[in-house]
Amino acid sequence: MSAQGLRIALVGNPNCGKTALFNQLTGGRQKVANYAGVTVERKEGRFVAPSGRVLQLLDLPGTYSFDAASPDEQITRDVCEGRYPGEPAPDLIVCVADATNLRLHLRFVLEVKRLGRPVVLALNMMDTARRRGIVIDVPALQRLLGVPVVETIAVRRGGAKALINRVDGDVPVAAPVQADDPASRNDLHAQVRALMAATVIMPRATDAVDDAIDRWALHPVFGLGILAVLMFLIFQAVFSWAQPLMDAIEAGVGTLGTWVTSALPPQSALHSLLNDGIFAGLGAVLVFLPQILILFLFILVLEESGYLPRAAFLLDKLMFKAGLTGRAFIPLLSSFACAIPGIMATRSITDPRDRLTTILVAPLMTCSARLPVYTLLIAAFIPHRTVWGVFNLQGVVLFTLYVAGIVSALAVAFVIKRFRKDKSEHALLMELPSYRLPNVRDVALGLWERAKIFLKRVGGIILALTVILWFLSSFPGPPPGASGPAIDYSLAGRLGHALHYVFAPIGFNWQICIALVPGLAAREVAVSALGTVYAMSGSDDTIANQLGPLIAHQWSLATALSLLAWYVFAPQCMSTLAVIRRETNSWRNVAITAGYLFGLAYLASLLTYQIARALS
Amino acid sequence: MGEALRQSRPAHRVPFAYNANHSYLQYPTVRLSDLPKGSPAVVDRVDDAHAGDPIAQRLRDLGFVDGEPVRVVACGPLGADPLLIQIGSTRFALRRSEAARIYVKAEAA
Numbered sequence: 001m002s003a004q005g006l007r008i009a010l011v012g013n014p015n016c017g018k019t020a021l022f023n024q025l026t027g028g029r030q031k032v033a034n035y036a037g038v039t040v041e042r043k044e045g046r047f048v049a050p051s052g053r054v055l056q057l058l059d060l061p062g063t064y065s066f067d068a069a070s071p072d073e074q075i076t077r078d079v080c081e082g083r084y085p086g087e088p089a090p091d092l093i094v095c096v097a098d099a100t101n102l103r104l105h106l107r108f109v110l111e112v113k114r115l116g117r118p119v120v121l122a123l124n125m126m127d128t129a130r131r132r133g134i135v136i137d138v139p140a141l142q143r144l145l146g147v148p149v150v151e152t153i154a155v156r157r158g159g160a161k162a163l164i165n166r167v168d169g170d171v172p173v174a175a176p177v178q179a180d181d182p183a184s185r186n187d188l189h190a191q192v193r194a195l196m197a198a199t200v201i202m203p204r205a206t207d208a209v210d211d212a213i214d215r216w217a218l219h220p221v222f223g224l225g226i227l228a229v230l231m232f233l234i235f236q237a238v239f240s241w242a243q244p245l246m247d248a249i250e251a252g253v254g255t256l257g258t259w260v261t262s263a264l265p266p267q268s269a270l271h272s273l274l275n276d277g278i279f280a281g282l283g284a285v286l287v288f289l290p291q292i293l294i295l296f297l298f299i300l301v302l303e304e305s306g307y308l309p310r311a312a313f314l315l316d317k318l319m320f321k322a323g324l325t326g327r328a329f330i331p332l333l334s335s336f337a338c339a340i341p342g343i344m345a346t347r348s349i350t351d352p353r354d355r356l357t358t359i360l361v362a363p364l365m366t367c368s369a370r371l372p373v374y375t376l377l378i379a380a381f382i383p384h385r386t387v388w389g390v391f392n393l394q395g396v397v398l399f400t401l402y403v404a405g406i407v408s409a410l411a412v413a414f415v416i417k418r419f420r421k422d423k424s425e426h427a428l429l430m431e432l433p434s435y436r437l438p439n440v441r442d443v444a445l446g447l448w449e450r451a452k453i454f455l456k457r458v459g460g461i462i463l464a465l466t467v468i469l470w471f472l473s474s475f476p477g478p479p480p481g482a483s484g485p486a487i488d489y490s491l492a493g494r495l496g497h498a499l500h501y502v503f504a505p506i507g508f509n510w511q512i513c514i515a516l517v518p519g520l521a522a523r524e525v526a527v528s529a530l531g532t533v534y535a536m537s538g539s540d541d542t543i544a545n546q547l548g549p550l551i552a553h554q555w556s557l558a559t560a561l562s563l564l565a566w567y568v569f570a571p572q573c574m575s576t577l578a579v580i581r582r583e584t585n586s587w588r589n590v591a592i593t594a595g596y597l598f599g600l601a602y603l604a605s606l607l608t609y610q611i612a613r614a615l616s
Numbered sequence: 617m618g619e620a621l622r623q624s625r626p627a628h629r630v631p632f633a634y635n636a637n638h639s640y641l642q643y644p645t646v647r648l649s650d651l652p653k654g655s656p657a658v659v660d661r662v663d664d665a666h667a668g669d670p671i672a673q674r675l676r677d678l679g680f681v682d683g684e685p686v687r688v689v690a691c692g693p694l695g696a697d698p699l700l701i702q703i704g705s706t707r708f709a710l711r712r713s714e715a716a717r718i719y720v721k722a723e724a725a
Contacts, residue, residue, distance in 0.1 A: 065677040069670060103704030104679055189681045205705045214707075218700060220693035313709045317694040320711070326698075427671045428698055429678070429714060432707040 007056045012096035013105045014062030015433035017124040020154035022059040040072050049168035096122045099129035106192045116177030119147045122163050126151045135201040148172050155439045217310050234298045238337050245290035253283040281466030285459040292341045295334050300446045304438035322410040323417030328358040335365035339576045351426050357416050364409040366402045372524040380552040381560040404568045465574045492517040507559040507609035523572045558612035565608040569601035648718040657720035659684045672717050
């Protein structure tokens, strides 16, 4: 092996501070991708050691045992053993262990040592260990383990100095390979106990601070109360902080589009392509960013602080009854703002089956993009009057639509559970780590990563589909002297007229059918598309103001209710489908999601329309 | 599954049987899921719920092995499920069906 480009793999138990150490070593110089064919993140970075050598660092997924229980753990094992296709075996394995939790982490260190590769042990979180009065005899541990041991504090500047100096020196000699069989696995615990007895003094098994916080945070009543308040504050922040930013992005992209296209003749196809295709697509991608970043800021802070598994603990029973897991709570809650960050947040769900179920039902949570459609229809058709003494009928209808989404998500998850072929038990088996103050650099890097994933992987698909939809809505143009709206003559218009045969039983007229086609770009686009069909122009708000009285006059109540029911279910959002494609790496899952949502939407609208007609 | 396990073995094993170390057990073993909150105990063994049970193996890997001190720290708000288990210096959330695989010896109060 050459001194240049020494390949180092970072391994360790979950919650050992491995990623913080990786961030400390590499700074922002890291590449995040996926392992081929699976949705396990591959993080690689490099750094220059004091000697001038370039060291390549691979951050492997956190692992409790080489007896892999998840795709993440399989990859860690295969890469460490040098068996992963296309991934050369590491020259050196740096095994990271939490100095405050050595009883658990040393067992994996012993497992890594048995691979027979050069290993360095990094005892991380030494600051917390000292604060808690934990004394570790490092020279003795090094002697008994037979691998070099260094102390690190990943969250402090310069806290990885000892590790850098160690890996910059000679590669340590590897221990002999040992066979991996169940009997010797159980011996590992005996070895850990002996090591602990000889080298570690722990005044107290747990951190008194953790115990004190958990008494409140996990309390059956106060714990749920704290969770509810936290979630309420997060949602307040998402909606109040994101809205001005979203408005600014839309205005900014619009202005930019106008400025870029000002030199072109206003009626030309290129002008329209740039303005209504490319810039509209760019706006559609960027407008999601504020919500995604603000939501992820909170999710990352909750994750880093150690609270996220506590929330999962409190809600696991409820979610489990519906065929989900406690860990699905945060992703599903995020989906009320937007399904895209919600689906991206399902990475914290370890069981692949639980993760897929959560992804499949996430679009049923009422996202904020449905609100413009709901408010338009409710304002136009539902009378503003008080029912049962205190409630506003319009508010009751809106609430019913939200509840319909939640109930159907639980029902769908339950059905998926019933029909799954693999009936083996899903484990919770979740570690509740120590509470920690979130590190600014780790949160910032995490946010930057999410933004990049969204813009690069999802943005491309959204942009391409927006341009295709623009093409469908613009060509062919209206014949000379035509009187109707231009979209009526386009491919989208013809498609809408053709769809009318399919949608007539659920009460949609041809105008709605045409609006559904560009409405695929995003749900709220349907409002402006309806405006286009009814030949109106202006901003979304003015269209909605004019459109309300018009449709109230032209549509029956049954049609309006049917369209509301449609929007509870319909997968009218390509961005969601694009992110499902990206997160599950499978078009089949996209097809399943789109298929079942369309099916449910059609069924719900059919029932609503026919019942409403029969009653009126 | 949990029910089948419950029927196949009595919750309280006959005391004074030999354990792996060939010493007399002083206290009967109970399932971890039946251990009262806060009362100290020591792990006796983890039973496979079925042949090649991956959850049981994972529990053993995580440190649920003979002689390890263990305690129920907290219970979930609904149906006292899941359980928060302290083992070594680690806390794990286990569903009751997972904790039912673990047999513990209750320590004298």
